[in-house]
Amino acid sequence: GAVVSQHPSRVICKSGTSVKIECRSLDFQATTMFWYRQFPKKSLMLMATSNEGSKATYEQGVEKDKFLINHASLTLSTLTVTSAHPEDSSFYICSAKGGTPETQYFGPGTRLLVL
Amino acid sequence: GNSVTQMEGPVTLSEEAFLTINCTYTATGYPSLFWYVQYPGEGLQLLLKATKADDKGSNKGFEATYRKETTSFHLEKGSVQVSDSAVYFCALGSGSARQLTFGSGTQLTVLP
Numbered sequence: 524g525a526v527v528s529q530h531p532s533r534v535i536c537k538s539g540t541s542v543k544i545e546c547r548s549l550d551f552q553a554t555t556m557f558w559y560r561q562f563p564k565k566s567l568m569l570m571a572t573s574n575e576g577s578k579a580t581y582e583q584g585v586e587k588d589k590f591l592i593n594h595a596s597l598t599l600s601t602l603t604v605t606s607a608h609p610e611d612s613s614f615y616i617c618s619a620k621g622g623t624p625e626t627q628y629f630g631p632g633t634r635l636l637v638l
Numbered sequence: 639g640n641s642v643t644q645m646e647g648p649v650t651l652s653e654e655a656f657l658t659i660n661c662t663y664t665a666t667g668y669p670s671l672f673w674y675v676q677y678p679g680e681g682l683q684l685l686l687k688a689t690k691a692d693d694k695g696s697n698k699g700f701e702a703t704y705r706k707e708t709t710s711f712h713l714e715k716g717s718v719q720v721s722d723s724a725v726y727f728c729a730l731g732s733g734s735a736r737q738l739t740f741g742s743g744t745q746l747t748v749l750p
Binding site: 529567605618627628629 | 736739
């Protein structure tokens, strides 16, 4: 089946620094990618919808200046957590829409820990 | 708005037991319904889906029927295996981009 990768799988950073997470669709082109955040023992919360070549659409309550999303190509979307703080520590998951029939394929997630 | 309410876990069963994980939803329009599974250390994988009322999705022995009258999409399996131990998420997809709204997830542990 279709494969979506995320890099890095785990990152630890100091408070105030910025962290970039990459999401790649490895064997298909994805015009739409999604970014989710998953809290411990909680569901996935959609943060934003990323469309190739245009600005991302953010869900209510998600700060677009805090979570910068860039979808520069049909196989790559990036999420940058700017000026990270401990409350940003979480599991970030991306998905890419594609294939026939069209389905969302999920990446393995990135664990972010902000100290 | 859309929402998904899922049976809280954790659920612990013995091998070959019958499994039901309840899922109900609230949505406008005609959403598609999904069950995703997350094995330890891995990303979410689509388990099954149904796109319209009365559709039955099935895969790997799991089944779920899209019930519009009860707004439900309960997951069932007749005989679980240890390898089914995972977290199961019910989700609905709607909108032009088919954004997914997830339930809270149910941790299933199957003991040998």
